[in-house]
Amino acid sequence: MVRGLVTALRTLTILPVPGREAERYSDSLYWFPLAGLLIGTLETLLARLGVLAGWYEMAAMLALGGGIIFTRGLHADGLADFADGFFGGRNREASLRIMKDPNVGSFGSLALIFVMLFKFVCLLELVRYQAFGTMMAGVLLARMGQVLLASSLPYARAEGGTATAFVEGAGWQHLVVAIASAFVLLLYPTGFGWQRALFLIASAVASTLALGLLSRRKIGGVTGDVLGACSELTEAFVWFAAVLSIRFPVFDMT
Numbered sequence: 001m002v003r004g005l006v007t008a009l010r011t012l013t014i015l016p017v018p019g020r021e022a023e024r025y026s027d028s029l030y031w032f033p034l035a036g037l038l039i040g041t042l043e044t045l046l047a048r049l050g051v052l053a054g055w056y057e058m059a060a061m062l063a064l065g066g067g068i069i070f071t072r073g074l075h076a077d078g079l080a081d082f083a084d085g086f087f088g089g090r091n092r093e094a095s096l097r098i099m100k101d102p103n104v105g106s107f108g109s110l111a112l113i114f115v116m117l118f119k120f121v122c123l124l125e126l127v128r129y130q131a132f133g134t135m136m137a138g139v140l141l142a143r144m145g146q147v148l149l150a151s152s153l154p155y156a157r158a159e160g161g162t163a164t165a166f167v168e169g170a171g172w173q174h175l176v177v178a179i180a181s182a183f184v185l186l187l188y189p190t191g192f193g194w195q196r197a198l199f200l201i202a203s204a205v206a207s208t209l210a211l212g213l214l215s216r217r218k219i220g221g222v223t224g225d226v227l228g229a230c231s232e233l234t235e236a237f238v239w240f241a242a243v244l245s246i247r248f249p250v251f252d253m254t
Contacts, residue, residue, distance in 0.1 A: 003021060004030055006021060008029075009035055012143065013038070029151070032144065032147050033178055034185065040136030040138070044063065044135050050062050056128055059123075075142075076116075078226070081100075081228075083110070084108040122242075122243050123135065126242065137238065138238040141204035141238050142238070144178045146231055147170070148208045149227060149230050151178075152212065154222075157223060162224045199245065
């Protein structure tokens with residue numbers, strides 16, 4: 001079981017983690033939320049440095065840049081390939097072929113620019129409100145979203161791919177553990193009340209399900225690029241929903 005954590009950290013981060021890989025890569029899915037919490041904590045520490053300097057824009061930029069560096073830009077690359085394939089491909093075969101191309105096209109470039117700017121704006125608001133726990137929550141729940149997609153959709157490529165081992169071995173138990181652990185991690189390390197935790201989880205699930213339905217319709221399942229895009233888009237949506245809830249509180253979710 002601990003090997004799953006090693007695989008999760010090696011897959012999702014640049015951290016040099018000692019130990020042996022999991023025999024089944026899908027075992028690492030149990031640990032994705034915890035890996036997300038670790039990445040989010042590192043991003044938050046960078047943001048706090050900017051706040052200490054009294055420069056909120058730099059704090060948001062440090063958090064955004066840290067997220068890219070700590071993950072080797074893995075999910076950003078997936079987002080670019082996803083956008084190129086889904087918006088540039090007229091059918092399933094064309095979309096899969098385009099996503100496999102390592103070159104980034106116009107749709108991928110535009111998606112990266114828009115999503116990164118959107119995330120920067122959301123992060124800037126979270127920094128201004130000192131909502132560092134929410135910042136971590138977005139990163140954590142983005143990894144939970146990856147487990148949701150991997151557990152509920154088949155792999156789209158018949159010949160397999162880089163994420164095949166994660167998706168083909170995933171099942172309902174991975175999903176249940178990921179959601180339950182995400183809820184617990186939101187309650188204790190971040191200190192959210194249960195209402196706030198459920199709101200953030202619901203935001204992540206809504207974003208993930210929308211992407212999953214689109215992916216199912218377009219290519220019949222998921223790929224590694226879709227999982228990467230899920231991480232980026234879910235992270236952004238959770239932050240956005242959190243900012244809206246802070247700026248326009250309808251009811252108390254503390």
